[in-house]
Structure formats: structure tokens, C-alpha cells
């Protein structure tokens with residue numbers, strides 16, 4: 013994945029190898045700031061949201077203050093004492109069109125603004141949200157340091173009350189896999205803010221859309237449950253109880269023969285204090301950087317020096333920025349998450365810097381995960397410009413169960429700055445306080461279940477091409493989403509809730525722009541309880557006034573049709589995809605409630621020898637252990653290593669598998685070499701199997717050229733949605749140290765390196781939830797071999813499933829026939845589908861698709877028969893192929909093409925004109941295809957459908973083309 017081109021990209025790539033060129037100088041990103049003594053009086057309430065709400069309800073005019081319309085100099089009454097106080101008279105809050113300020117009390121002024129019974133989906137509701145922010149502009153070519161657009165990212169000046177309690181703790185209870193039983197009816201007790209009705213509240217009841225899936229006949233009852241055999245303790249986490257020194261330790265096989273490299277590091281073994289004192293930066297940094305033998309992890313890719321860095325509970329005070337490295341998972345104790353806290357005298361722009369300059373540009377800052385941690389800047393003066401997390405990272409990276417705490421009230425703190433970078437999933441994050449919650453300029457991001465509380469501007473769209481904000485909650489925020497800078501191509505705000513907050517979307521109206529039309533958006537399934545307008549343009553004109561519920565509202569281009577400058581309509585959703593009226597989601601399990609004998613380390617099972625050394629065939633032993641663990645209700649822990657399998661690794665229902673820092677399962681051998689009889693390297697269940705399979709933090713790979721390897725095959729279905737799931741999981745074909753593909757694939761003719769049959773197959777019987785998945789056919793080598801590689805993988809992700817499929821934040825890159833294929837698929841939800849076409853297709857290509865592969869009807873392969881025989885540009889990979897099926901809902905497609913013909917590995921010869929003729933294809937008249945926010949690049953026809961065949965030229969926006977609503981086949 014690399015969406016960079018041109019020389020700058022080359023520089024980035026070279027820096028991966030040599031470590032000698034950094035795209036961003038230290039001085040560019042890290043300015044020291046003198047920080048004065050910060051206020052440390054912030055009161056933290058651990059109460060949950062209803063409590064918070066009622067407190068906020070009693071607070072004086074919070075929302076107005078947040079909006080900057082109150083009396084900024086007033087100090088609001090502290091929450092603890094506010095309940096008895098009458099609200100102060102409100103001042104004007106709404107920018108435009110609302111009655112004069114004094115007459116319009118905001119909801120915050122009323123004593124009980126809102127009561128919301130659990131409306132969010134249960135599985136994730138206990139998890140803390142995380143948010144990234146990005147200060148820098150998101151511009152296109154990832155290699156370019158100069159943004160092509162000029163998104164402004166000045167920190168909004170927002171004043172706010174100081175009294176909002178900071179955060180509820182990051183969840184201490186792991187999400188369960190059971191279906192939510194959330195009510196489908198929301199009862200709001202709402203006091204209208206109209207000027208005359210001052211007295212009584214009205215109760216409004218309205219029913220959300222479709223019922224929980226648990227009532228659906230398509231899901232059979234669970235066959236078995238696996239309760240913990242262990243007494244949970246807040247101070248202990250099973251991961252730290254594993255054998256990390258002896259036989260059970262992770263092994264990084266590609267460093268040296270005599271390997272003392274510590275994959276696992278508990279920071280407490282590095283002279284770190286976790287009692288909130290001192291400056292722990294240097295020693296935690298040592299824990300992250302440790303190689304066990306001197307030298308550096310930096311600039312060595314993702315496979316040689318992987319690290320799992322554990323933070324036990326406690327408070328870790330930092331005096332300066334902590335810097336992360338690619339190939340790292342930072343994990344806190346989920347039972348009592350650690351707090352990484354800036355000291356009052358903190359020096360630096362970022363508390364934690366995720367972007368790893370040693371691996372190139374942000375667009376190649378791959379594979380970095382942070383989970384179960386709290387980032388806290390509350391001790392730093394609110395007017396010092398500090399950012400809790402710089403998260404300019406790329407594919408394979410993720411945040412999950414992260415919380416950010418910042419001072420409330422006027423100030424300049426930013427929670428997460430997602431400064432450039434490429435596809436990532438930011439999931440289950442909570443952000444409290446601060447001027448800006450998340451500022452984003454990453455190319456494309458799926459934000460899922462982000463809870464913003466008392467933030468000035470929750471989400472600032474500084475740049476990027478497409479953003480999905482799914483399941484966001486804006487609680488007592490000044491502004492929810494700010495798109496007025498016109499830096500972002502398009503956005504979907506999905507299944508979100510605005511409570512006691514200001515305008516939901518401030519945006520630039522591009523409906524009459526010449527050339528590119530950016531800042532397009534769709535709002536779908538929004539609850540909004542205040543009297544502030546929902547959508548306001550940058551001239552201050554209200555375009556969508558207040559309403560308790562919006563089904564769907566579009567500001568953007570539509571096919572068939574034209575640019576809709578504000579139009580409401582209804583989206584038909586399949587009930588099979590919903591829980592509590594929202595698309596089902598599920599947080600990454602932590603298994604925090606398990607311990608002791610509940611966990612089995614595959615390397616310490618008596619009677620079985622498992623090596624993970626990249627040489628031994630571990631197939632039999634692993635298969636036996638997985639089977640036994642499923643029968644015994646054990647969780648399977650796989651320390652880092654490269655586990656070679658010469659035949660299918662069968663993952664039975666009942667499996668719960670956790671990898672250490674993306675432990676690798678690598679297929680090799682004759683079993684996977686016949687493209688006429690493709691065989692799964694890793695197979696989840698058999699057709700018809702029903703039960704639980706959960707997999708996280710693993711990488712599945714082709715260890716050599718394997719034209720018959722289907723790397724992942726999922727057959728199992730959950731008894732409940734999400735019972736079968738993958739989180740933070742990666743498939744790679746080439747590009748890494750453990751595969752011979754890295755050195756052997758240099759022929760210009762892709763038939764010489766038909767390296768895998770397919771990345772992932774979701775078969776007809778399957779039902780799975782997949783979050784933060786990256787399926788990558790390498791376009792370059794990550795782990796310091798020669799950069800140059802030419803690989804052809806037949807197919808990307810094939811979805812034939814019918815019972816319910818959820819894809820949250822996925823990327824599928826450089827696969828030959830297609831990156832995504834929905835073949836007679838039914839009941840599919842996908843949020844963010846990011847693709848890149850293979851660089852060596854198109855004009856001057858050696859092989860015209862489907863060649864060198866065969867198109868198989870039984871796999872629903874597109875055969876390119878619609879192209880004339882010698883049409884290079886037509887015979888190029890489809891980003892997404894949709895063939896028949898029903899109830900398919902796709903959000904935020906980001907489909908990019910950059911290069912064509914011979915590949916020189918230099919990223920310096922972009923296509924002349926368009927790279928390919930067609931990017932997407934729809935055939936077979938799918939029933940109710942909902943497809944929002946489609947962005948493409950370097951293609952002629954955006955969607956080949958035989959009906960409208962919309963082109964980039966007629967839908968200019970984003971990187972090249974945007975269709976905000978493709979409704980040709982919607983119900």
C-alpha cells in the first residue's frame with residue numbers, strides 16, 4: 013500500500029531501506045514548547061454517561077459556552093455544585109437563523125436535557141473511544157510533502173466550560189460477543205427550546221429502524237459457551253503472565269541465529285515508575301526501542317524487530333514525546349488501563365508520536381497498534397498547543413480501546429492528530445475535553461465508535477479523500493464536524509448521536525464550485541437533540557435545521573442524477589445487519605476476564621513441538637493444539653514467530669486466537685501450488701459450522717510463490733453477529749522478510765510470479781465481522797531487501813456470504829482480477845473499502861487480465877469479456893466488482909490507480925492520462941445496493957454498470973472523482 017508516487021515516494025521508500033532519508037525532519041514535527049504549570053484541578057468523574065448527562069444538564073449553559081457564544085470569561089459553576097443552581101441566562105449560540113440569543117435557551121440550560129436509554133450497540137458500548145488527530149493536510153500523493161490543497165488546520169478558538177468531568181475509564185470489561193439486546197425504541201425527554209414553551213418537558217418516543225439480528229432466523233443458537241475459569245483481578249492481565257523468557261517466548265527469526273531479541277517488553281522491567289512521578293519518557297522509550305543486543309529497531313521494516321510493549325496499570329508521567337516504531341503493538345492492561353500522562357512541564361508538541369519517520373512517509377508507516385491505554389494532557393496548561401497523539405500512520409495500524417483526556421474549557425489541546433497517512437481503522441475511542449478531538453488529513457479512515465465529550469470541535473477535517481465516521485457520539489461538544497476548510501473530499505456520518513451539542517456539520521458548499529467539488533457529505537441515521545442546526549455552510553447559512561432524527565441527507569453528487577445541494581431521503585437497510593437500529597459493530601476482545609489456565613501458549617504445550625522459527629513445519633502440531641483448545645474452551649496465544657504450514661491450518665469453531673505483534677502463519681509447499689485446485693492456507697470452520705472464532709493481531713502470508721493458495725477461507729458463521737471475527741489482521745503476499753517472494757519476483761512478466769490465488773474468501777455459509785484488515789500484495793519490500801518486486805495475486809477479497817457480513821476499515825491492494833468481489837452476496841455491510849490497482853497493468857502491460865490467471869465461473873471471477881482482446885486499459889483490475897446479490901451496503905470506497913505498464917520500482921512514472929478504463933463494475937442487477945461516498949483516481953469510468961457508466965470527468969472531486977450516492981440499484 014502506498015499511495016504515493018513520484019520521486020518523493022521514492023525517497024520515502026529508500027529511506028525504508030537505508031534509514032538515511034527522512035521525509036520529515038525532527039524539527040518539522042517536534043517543536044519544543046515551554047509549558048507553564050498546568051491546571052491540575054480537573055475533576056475526573058468515573059460515572060458513566062447517564063450520570064454525566066444529568067450533571068451536564070444541570071450545568072450552566074455549557075453548550076453555549078462551548079460554542080463561544082456564552083460569556084467566555086465567566087467561570088461556569090463546577091459540576092459538583094451545579095445541580096442546585098439555576099441556569100445562567102443563555103447568550104446567542106447559533107450562528108444563524110435562530111432567534112435572538114436571550115430567548116433561546118439551549119438544551120443545556122434545561123434541567124434534564126436528554127435521557128437516552130442504551131441506544132448504542134451493546135458490544136462496543138463499554139469500550140473507550142480513541143481518536144486520532146491529524147494536523148497536517150492530507151494531500152494526495154503520499155510522497156508529496158506539499159499538500160496540493162490548502163486545508164487550514166488552525167486550531168479553532170473555542171471556549172468552553174471547565175467543569176465537564178473528564179473521562180469514564182476505558183472499559184474494564186471486555187466486550188462480549190453476544191448480540192446486543194439494546195432497545196429499539198428511544199425515549200427522549202426533551203424540552204423544546206422554542207422561546208415560548210418554557211415550562212413542561214415533552215416525552216417523545218420514536219422507534220429506530222429494524223430489530224436486532226438476534227431475532228433473525230438466520231442465526232442458530234450458540235452451541236457452546238466458554239466462561240473464564242479464573243478470578244479476574246484488576247492488576248493482572250493474562251498477557252503478562254505468559255512465559256516471555258523461556259520456551260514460550262516470541263521469536264524473531266530474521267535477526268540472527270543467536271537470538272536474544274525480546275519481542276515482549278513489560279515497561280516495568282526498564283526502570284520505569286508507574287506512580288505518576290518523575291519523567292518516564294527515556295525509560296519507556298528504551299523498552300520500545302530495545303533490541304536485546306544494541307543496535308536499533310528503526311528503519312528495519314515490520315518483521316525483523318516486532319515488539320509487543322506492555323504497560324501495566326498505573327500512571328506513567330512523561331516529560332517529552334514518546335516515539336513509536338512500525339511493527340509495534342502497545343498494549344495496556346484492559347482491566348485497569350494505564351495512563352500515559354504529560355507532566356505539567358512537558359516539552360514537545362505530541363505526548364505520543366505514532367508516525368515513524370524511519371519507515372518513510374506517513375503513508376508507509378505501517379503496522380502500529382495501540383490499545384487499552386489512556387492518554388492524558390490535563391496537567392498541561394490548556395493554552396499550550398499540545399496533541400496527545402500524532403497518528404500519521406498507514407495500513408495495518410490501528411487504535412482500539414483508547415481514551416484521551418484533556419482539559420475542558422478554553423484552550424488549544426488536540427486529542428488525536430491523524431496527520432497524513434493511509435487506510436486505518438480508529439475504533440472504540442473516547443475523547444474528553446480539548447479544543448479539537450480529532451484532526452484528520454489521512455487519505456482514508458474508518459472511525460468507529462468514537463465518543464467525544466466536552467470537546468470544542470470534535471472532528472476537524474483538515475484533509476484526506478474520504479472519511480467514515482461510524483457510530484460517533486458527540487456529547488456536549490461545541491461543533492461535531494468541521495469541514496469548512498474544504499480539505500476533505502467526502503464524508504459519511506453514520507449511525508451517530510449528537511447530545512447537547514452545537515452544529516453537527518459545518519461545511520463548505522461545493523455545489524457551485526468549478527472543477528473539483530469537495531466537502532461532499534451524507535448523514536445517515538443521526539440522532540440530534542439540541543436546537544442547533546444540523547448542517548451549516550461556511551457562510552453561516554443553515555442548510556439543515558434541527559431535527560431529532562435524520563434518516564439520510566445528502567450534500568453531494570448522485571448517480572443517476574446530479575449534485576444534490578441538500579436532500580433528504582430514506583436508506584433501506586437490511587435488518588440482518590442491524591443491532592439496536594445501527595449496523596452491528598464489535599470491539600476487539602481483550603479477554604481481560606480470563607487468565608491462568610484459560611490461555612494456552614502454542615509453544616508450551618506438552619506433547620507438541622511448535623517452533624515458529626521460519627524453518628520448521630508446524631502444521632500438524634498447530635492443528636492438534638487448535639482442535640484441543642477449541643474443545644477445552646482455551647484461548648490460543650501465539651507468540652511472535654513465523655509458523656510455516658505445508659497444509660491447511662484448520663481453525664475450528666470454539667477458537668479464540670491472539671497473536672503477539674502479528675505472529676505470522678506462512679504457507680509453503682506443493683499443497684498450495686495448483687491454481688486449478690486452490691487450497692486454504694488458513695481455514696476458519698467448515699461450511700455449515702456455527703460457533704465462535706475470534707482472531708486478532710495475526711498475519712497470514714505466502715512463504716513462497718503459491719498460485720493455488722487461498723490465504724484465508726472463512727466458512728463458519730456465528731450464532732450471533734460477530735461471533736466469527738477478525739481484528740487487526742493482515743494478509744501479505746510478498747514484501748516481508750519471511751517469504752522467498754521478496755527476492756525471487758523481479759520479472760516484468762507477472763506470470764513469473766503468480767504468488768497466491770486469493771487473499772480471503774468469505775464463502776456462502778459464512779457470517780463474519782472483520783475489523784481493521786489489510787490484504788496486501790506487495791508493491792515493494794518492507795523488510796530491507798531490494799525494493800523492486802513484481803507480484804501477481806489472482807484475487808483480493810471474495811464475498812459470497814449471505815447471512816450477514818460486516819467489514820469495518822479494510823484495505824485490499826494490488827490484486828490482479830479485483831480487490832473486492834461481491835458475488836451473489838447478501839446482507840453485507842462494508843465501511844471503508846480501500847484499494848490500489850496493480851502498478852503494472854494498463855497501457856504497455858505484459859499480461860492482460862484475466863491473464864496470467866484464468867477466470868473461473870465457480871469463483872464468480874470477472875472474465876473481462878466486455879473488453880476487446882487487446883485493450884490494455886480495460887483489462888485492468890476492478891477495485892470492486894458487484895455481481896448480483898442483495899442488501900449490500902458499501903460506505904467510503906477509496907479506489908486508487910497510479911502507474912501502468914512496466915514497473916520500475918521507482919514510483920516516478922505515473923500514468924499518462926487515465927491508468928484504466930473502469931474502476932468499479934456492477935452486473936447482475938443487485939437488489940438494494942446502497943453505495944455511498946465512492947472516490948476514484950486515474951480511471952475513466954468510475955462504475956461500469958451498463959446504465960449510466962459515470963465517469964471521473966463528470967464527477968470531479970477528491971483525488972479525481974467522487975460519487976457521493978450511487979443509487980442506481982438502491983431500493
Ligand SMILES: *[C@@H]1O[C@H](CO)[C@@H](O)[C@H](O)[C@H]1NC(C)=O
Pocket residue numbers: 163164165166167168169469491494495496497518
Ligand atoms: C472550522 O474550520 C475553519 C477552517 O479550518 C476554521 O477557520 C474555523 O475556526 C473552524 N470552526 C470551528 C468551530 O471549529
